[in-house]
Amino acid sequence: MHIPTDTFELPNGLFVTLSEDHRAPIVAVNVWYHVGSANERPGRTGFAHLFEHMLFQGSEHVGVNEHFELVQRAGGTLNGSTWLERTNYFETMPSNQLALALWLEADRMGYLLPAMTQEKLDTQRAVVKNERRWSIDNQPYGTWWEELPALTFPSSHPFHHSLMGSMEDLSAASLEDISSFFATYYTPDNAVLTIAGDFDPREARELVTRYFGPIPRGKPRPPLEHLALPPTFGQSLERMVDDDVASARLFLAFRSPVLGSEEWYTASVCAAILGTGKGSRLYRALVRERELASEAHAFTFDLSVGADLLVADVLARPEIAPDELRHAVYDVVEQLQRDGVDDADVRRAIALLETAHVTSMQAAGERADKLSMFATYFRDPALVNTHVDRYRSVTAARVNQFVQQRLGEDNRAALLYVPRRKPAAEDALTAAAAGDRP
Amino acid sequence: MARRPAAGPPRPYHFPRFGRRRLTNGLQLIVAPVHELPVVTVMAVVEAGAGTERVEQAGVAALTVRALLEGTRHRDADALADALESLGTSLDVDVDWDTAIVDLTVLPGRLEAALQLLGEVVLEPAFPTRSVERLKAERLAELLQLRTEPRGLATETFERLLYVSGSRYGEPQHGSADSVVRLTVQDLRRFHETRFQPGGMTLVVVGDTTVDEAERLTRGIFGARAAGVPPLVQVSDAPASTARQVHLVRKDDAVQSELRIGHVGLPRRSPEYFPVVVMNAILGGLFSSRINLNLRERHGYTYGAFSSFDWRRHAGPFVVSTAVQSEVTGAAIAEVIAEIERMRAEEVSDEELSLATSYLGGVFPIRYETTAAIARGLAAMMVYDLPPDYFDRYRDHIASVSTADVHRVARETLRPEMLQIVIVGDAGVVTPQLAEQRLSAPLLYDTEGRPISG
Numbered sequence: 001m002h003i004p005t006d007t008f009e010l011p012n013g014l015f016v017t018l019s020e021d022h023r024a025p026i027v028a029v030n031v032w033y034h035v036g037s038a039n040e041r042p043g044r045t046g047f048a049h050l051f052e053h054m055l056f057q058g059s060e061h062v063g064v065n066e067h068f069e070l071v072q073r074a075g076g077t078l079n080g081s082t083w084l085e086r087t088n089y090f091e092t093m094p095s096n097q098l099a100l101a102l103w104l105e106a107d108r109m110g111y112l113l114p115a116m117t118q119e120k121l122d123t124q125r126a127v128v129k130n131e132r133r134w135s136i137d138n139q140p141y142g143t144w145w146e147e148l149p150a151l152t153f154p155s156s157h158p159f160h161h162s163l164m165g166s167m168e169d170l171s172a173a174s175l176e177d178i179s180s181f182f183a184t185y186y187t188p189d190n191a192v193l194t195i196a197g198d199f200d201p202r203e204a205r206e207l208v209t210r211y212f213g214p215i216p217r218g219k220p221r222p223p224l225e226h227l228a229l230p231p232t233f234g235q236s237l238e239r240m241v242d243d244d245v246a247s248a249r250l251f252l253a254f255r256s257p258v259l260g261s262e263e264w265y266t267a268s269v270c271a272a273i274l275g276t277g278k279g280s281r282l283y284r285a286l287v288r289e290r291e292l293a294s295e296a297h298a299f300t301f302d303l304s305v306g307a308d309l310l311v312a313d314v315l316a317r318p319e320i321a322p323d324e325l326r327h328a329v330y331d332v333v334e335q336l337q338r339d340g341v342d343d344a345d346v347r348r349a350i351a352l353l354e355t356a357h358v359t360s361m362q363a364a365g366e367r368a369d370k371l372s373m374f375a376t377y378f379r380d381p382a383l384v385n386t387h388v389d390r391y392r393s394v395t396a397a398r399v400n401q402f403v404q405q406r407l408g409e410d411n412r413a414a415l416l417y418v419p420r421r422k423p424a425a426e427d428a429l430t431a432a433a434a435g436d437r438p
Numbered sequence: 439m440a441r442r443p444a445a446g447p448p449r450p451y452h453f454p455r456f457g458r459r460r461l462t463n464g465l466q467l468i469v470a471p472v473h474e475l476p477v478v479t480v481m482a483v484v485e486a487g488a489g490t491e492r493v494e495q496a497g498v499a500a501l502t503v504r505a506l507l508e509g510t511r512h513r514d515a516d517a518l519a520d521a522l523e524s525l526g527t528s529l530d531v532d533v534d535w536d537t538a539i540v541d542l543t544v545l546p547g548r549l550e551a552a553l554q555l556l557g558e559v560v561l562e563p564a565f566p567t568r569s570v571e572r573l574k575a576e577r578l579a580e581l582l583q584l585r586t587e588p589r590g591l592a593t594e595t596f597e598r599l600l601y602v603s604g605s606r607y608g609e610p611q612h613g614s615a616d617s618v619v620r621l622t623v624q625d626l627r628r629f630h631e632t633r634f635q636p637g638g639m640t641l642v643v644v645g646d647t648t649v650d651e652a653e654r655l656t657r658g659i660f661g662a663r664a665a666g667v668p669p670l671v672q673v674s675d676a677p678a679s680t681a682r683q684v685h686l687v688r689k690d691d692a693v694q695s696e697l698r699i700g701h702v703g704l705p706r707r708s709p710e711y712f713p714v715v716v717m718n719a720i721l722g723g724l725f726s727s728r729i730n731l732n733l734r735e736r737h738g739y740t741y742g743a744f745s746s747f748d749w750r751r752h753a754g755p756f757v758v759s760t761a762v763q764s765e766v767t768g769a770a771i772a773e774v775i776a777e778i779e780r781m782r783a784e785e786v787s788d789e790e791l792s793l794a795t796s797y798l799g800g801v802f803p804i805r806y807e808t809t810a811a812i813a814r815g816l817a818a819m820m821v822y823d824l825p826p827d828y829f830d831r832y833r834d835h836i837a838s839v840s841t842a843d844v845h846r847v848a849r850e851t852l853r854p855e856m857l858q859i860v861i862v863g864d865a866g867v868v869t870p871q872l873a874e875q876r877l878s879a880p881l882l883y884d885t886e887g888r889p890i891s892g
Contacts, residue, residue, distance in 0.1 A: 109439060
């Protein structure tokens, strides 16, 4: 499998990747801005994400609600998302609608501010507050997204604070914040554009130049500060959270090498050995053998600067005490440290990672997003084609070294969700539902 | 920038060509060769969904498919996981109302070995007692968790209150605590013997392979199985009530109200399928639908609001789903009802119609970009007995829907007087708002679903 990657850069600094194929009359347009919640200033947590919402509210030549309507009328799908390090915007379109998608992205990159009004900001602020209630506050374990970074990154670190933001900070965001954030970060030299699928490269280049070319380059951006971190936490970290949940759940995080490094590939293989599939160490020991847990996974956060996290996520059975869960997960980690992994473990993990990667390349939108990721972080979208080889170069010896260096007691952060105590009457119900009947 | 770009000429699209074969024992095979990427998806589609269970045994289908992964006559669960994962794949199992599905995606060089394992799992499961008991306990844990999870709780409560007592559609798809605790290994074996027969099974193969290769492999693995056809099962889709009613599940610390508003819809084979799909897109199916623009973009009540018809062999629910800030629950319900009534009161505009039809036609190729999505489409074609040219004619069917069709099916299908309105939220905050909106006083329930007096 080879994904084509032709790149060029406009004079204003916009980095463009063209990935042409004609398997279906579909084209994906994908823009990554190299700005995320990490770039927020104090008192404005959640702003990068609120700003993402505002980018769907029209621009100088696009009316309110028109952005969605134009794409959907053209038969396309669209969305955007905000992450610690980046914000992305994307459309998948019938291929004869490429120009529309590029024009819409260019209009909001170049000409957003004339369309911004207090009314739109107030409505999207209300929408985002409801998104927060829906995805975090009113959702079992929903706070883990903000608790885990808060526990694992020091308070001065750009990754420490909540991506979704506090209600108070969301209330404080103003139109002036919109203007200055836009001027600082939403510039062509801080963005990459990827086009993947069925298009004519000459035409695509011409359209990109016409629509994005006139947008001026930005000014130098303030760098992220206090990014560098030692390779381990230096101690065991722990936080218990009472929540309205039926079962304990442990997020056990290890500080881990950043995305793109050779050791990130080792960490990914280690995560797959620990927690991908029913053959993984965690599932086998905790779900099948000991019957303490009903779900077990492990994954990397995929942060490209500062430090990444490898996270094991294990959901206990309702009758299992939080401490018992934690000890059981530690047992698995310590057994891995004691006995190590062998070639068969590594082969299994690499086979799973390879299939997942090849499968994820089927949809133009996913392909474009992956190319934008490699372009944003490493200025090299062709890395998509060596991704599987870099997994394959991981050996059992490398994983074992990683396990020794990174899974020790000095590098564990345990975020433990504890079911809130219930009134006695409800406890009886709980027992009945669990089958403990007289 | 002032001039908006025009669309170029559309380029042709064809749903992947597929071949159909039938083994002598009745097993159907559908193969869609797609060679663009080196992957193959194999999907065993079995007429063994939750709707084929007896209501007292609710959950047996879900438990059976989960137990398929717990080992076969030839290898135990750990050996099975090792064998599959060493091939870089894993089996996904799922049940919906009509089918049980076992599928995997694998690189083509490993297809034969993976298909062998899939066949073993589907035909020769061991159903070890300890594993079955463990899976039952896991299902009971899920049900406990559901009581703290407003989204799932709202959906489950809505469907339970929607259907007449005794309908399988009124019980949770994966079974209730009462039904699941009673299930035994024997029940799973019997369900498997009855339902997992070649005459009720389709194997869908999509990806980098050929019809002949897929047929050769399938014959080798499934051909020796004796012929047999699972019995047809009817599910009652009669509504529990024909009068509008508000139901409130008390969750007194909730910062939002989860809402489910709807009634019994239509079966998948309804002749009005296409106009109803278009009508629903305008009402609440699209981001730019009436309901979402109203609740989200005009009022800021919610992160999102949408409507859907759940298409099943018998009539599944029509439902509007959203979560709104507790303080605006009454107002949001009133807006939803008003939008449903407006669909019936007048024809939609030409602009609204063309937005829906051009969207549904345009995204059709995008919906079928992956081998897994193509396989799911072909599975639905088999299960609902859709014509072989269904995918080729889909966009024509959508394009031919008129504003008069939309108005007709809105009047025939939407029943505002029958709406069941389920709220999971804070009773103290919500109840006074219902009175303000002249909605009836709610029936109250605890998170177990038991009625409580107000």
